[in-house]
Amino acid sequence: MLDAINDTSLMIVEDDDALRGRLARAMDRRGFDVREASSLSEAMAQADTELPKYAVVDLRLLDGSGLSFVETLEQRDPGIRAIILTGYGNIPTAVAAVRAGAIDFIAKPATADEIVEALIRPRNEHPPAPSAPMTPDAARREHIEHVFHELDGNVSKTARALDMHRRTLQRLLKRYGDV
Known part of the structure; x- marks a missing residue:
C-alpha cells in the first residue's frame, strides 16, 4: 500500500496513551515511520525538529486544540496530509478542521485501515459514503x-x-x- 510512497513519516498526536500506542503499532505494521506526541506542545516541538509527511491529530488535547497543530503544519508545508481524529465530531468542527488544512475529519472509533485510506487518498478523490451507517x-x-x-x-x-x-x-x- 505504501510501496510507492517515499516519505512515510507519520506523527500521531493523541493524549490517550493507550489509544496512541495501539494506533502507533497498527500504523507501524502498515509501513509508516511513526512518531508520537501526547500533547500539543510536544507535537509542536517535534515539528520544529522535523516535519512529518502525515499526521493523525486528536481534536481535543489536554493543552489545546489539535486544530492549532494542523494549522501550523499547513503553514509550514501545505503538502503535509493531516487528519483530525475525534470523539467529538460535529459539522462546524469538521468545517473548521478542513479550513485549518486537514484533509479529513474522522470520528472515533476508527480502524487503522480507515485512517490509512484517508491519509493516502488522492486530494481530488472524495471518501466513499458509509455502507452501514451507525444506528x-x-x-x-x-x-x-x-x-x-x-x-x-x-x-x-x-x-x-x-x-x-x-x-x-x-x-x-x-x-x-x-x-
Whole structure:
C-alpha cells in the first residue's frame, strides 16, 4: 500500500496513551515511520525538529486544540496530509478542521485501515459514503461509553454529565457490558 510512497513519516498526536500506542503499532505494521506526541506542545516541538509527511491529530488535547497543530503544519508545508481524529465530531468542527488544512475529519472509533485510506487518498478523490451507517442506538451507546470512560468509570459523575438517573445508567452499562 505504501510501496510507492517515499516519505512515510507519520506523527500521531493523541493524549490517550493507550489509544496512541495501539494506533502507533497498527500504523507501524502498515509501513509508516511513526512518531508520537501526547500533547500539543510536544507535537509542536517535534515539528520544529522535523516535519512529518502525515499526521493523525486528536481534536481535543489536554493543552489545546489539535486544530492549532494542523494549522501550523499547513503553514509550514501545505503538502503535509493531516487528519483530525475525534470523539467529538460535529459539522462546524469538521468545517473548521478542513479550513485549518486537514484533509479529513474522522470520528472515533476508527480502524487503522480507515485512517490509512484517508491519509493516502488522492486530494481530488472524495471518501466513499458509509455502507452501514451507525444506528441511533449504537450512537447513543458509544456516547454513553465515551463519557463513562472520560470520567474514569464513575457512574455518579457520568449520570450527572448525561442528565440521567444513576440507576438507569447502571442498567445501560450492565447491558453494554461496561460494569
